[in-house]
Amino acid sequence: MKAELNLWIIFFIAAAAQGLFLSFILIGKNPSGRSSQNTLALLLFTFTLIISYYIVFWMGISKDLPIWLGIAGNLTYLLGPLVLKYAKQTQNEDIKSEAIHYLPFLLISLLIPFQAHIPIVVFPILQIAHLFIYVALLYAFIKTKSPNKWLTKLLFAFSGYCLCFLAYYLLVWLGWLKVEYDYMVSLGMSVFIYFIGYSGYTQPYHSEKGHKENKYAKSNLTETALVWIEKKLDQKMEQEKLFTNGDLKLQDLADTLEVNLHGLSQAINVKKGKSFNDYLNELRVNEAKELLCKQENKEATLLAIAIDAGFNNKTSFLNAFKKFEGQPPSQYRKSILEKRFQ
Incomplete structure (x- = not known):
């Protein structure tokens, strides 16, 4: 050519x-x-x-x-x-x-x-x-x-x-x-x-950061107030595991903590850096990981683990687990069992 x-x-x-x-x-x-x-x-x-x-x-x-x-x-x-x-x-x-x-x-x-x-x-x-x-x-x-x-x-x-x-x-x-x-x-x-x-x-x-800053630009909550709400939220979740309630709503959580709905939303979005759903699902995935590691749950189905952790169905459990752990729960359980018998 x-x-x-x-x-x-x-x-x-x-x-x-x-x-x-x-x-x-x-x-x-x-x-x-x-x-x-x-x-x-x-x-x-x-x-x-x-x-x-x-x-x-x-x-x-x-x-x-x-x-x-x-x-x-x-x-x-x-x-x-x-x-x-x-x-x-x-x-x-x-x-x-x-x-x-x-x-x-x-x-x-x-x-x-x-x-x-x-x-x-x-x-x-x-x-x-x-x-x-x-x-x-x-x-x-x-x-x-x-x-x-x-x-x-x-x-x-x-x-x-x-x-x-x-x-x-x-x-x-x-x-x-x-x-x-x-x-x-x-x-x-x-x-x-x-x-x-x-x-x-x-x-x-x-950007996520810019979105949050704009969303809460007119908020009257101080940094100290947000830290206080976050601490109260962490204590309640750790002590009572409210996230295991599959029907938990943001308003229900605000009522339990006795804080303002918008203040709680801001604390989760800004201090936790995630949406309310992602916040709950990450806690539920961590709970599921603990359940999967327990000997008494060795024969438990994934659906049973999902329900106990706070998920309403197996699909949402699988999707959330893969999102936060990068692998399905079945693979996670298998790796845990393999380590125990090594």
Whole structure:
């Protein structure tokens, strides 16, 4: 393929420049160092490098470049982890075991010197599988959240990018498209990625800390009062285990503690750093862990453990346990039993 410069390539050069510009303005909009905006900027910059690599390929000069620059062709392995990380950061959550998500990129990149000995079809299949795994992970994460229009748009945009990527290789494998002429597919991918960038730029940022500060900006409660409520709450929960009541409401708890409803809510949100439901569920999970460790509960069902800990059903118990412990209760119980018999 001879080096050439046509209208399509000129268009994508402009698109790459646009991506670079957008990456910088996302960082420029982020003087306070917000992590989600940094991740979004990195996502856009990564895609800009991918587009730049395509341009070099289309112009027919990629073969004249050092072989290690082929790493740019593997940058698609970073898009899924970055999109998922960005989504979680907008909800004030960190991606667990983050390094693992970037391991495929590292491993595939190490194979670059040996790629001539590997069937060429292997690489796009791995890329496609990797992308759609992250579509599924993003969908699973969004499903755990209350309806969020931006996260839904993010899912559709990233899914659109992945479908374009899949469509390109299907067309090539079917013989309907030459491998070097994927302009329309790349255009579709660019649209979806830059939609995420520009839409993300206009998204208002709400950190958990900022949300709490704004919510309680007009509160008359002093720090001393909040500490007093928190201490009273801790003592009551430890002594009477009120959380084991599956029907416990915030108002019921406020009445028991003889404190103001809004004051109790503020103490839990600000001092505990979590919602009322998360506060209760974490206490219930800790109680369930103690119950699972007791010899007399060795044959008890998980539902029985869940009810005793304060959960109303097995599903909410399983979801909460995995959220706070990173593993299902059955696996936790098994590990405890294995340690005892070692």
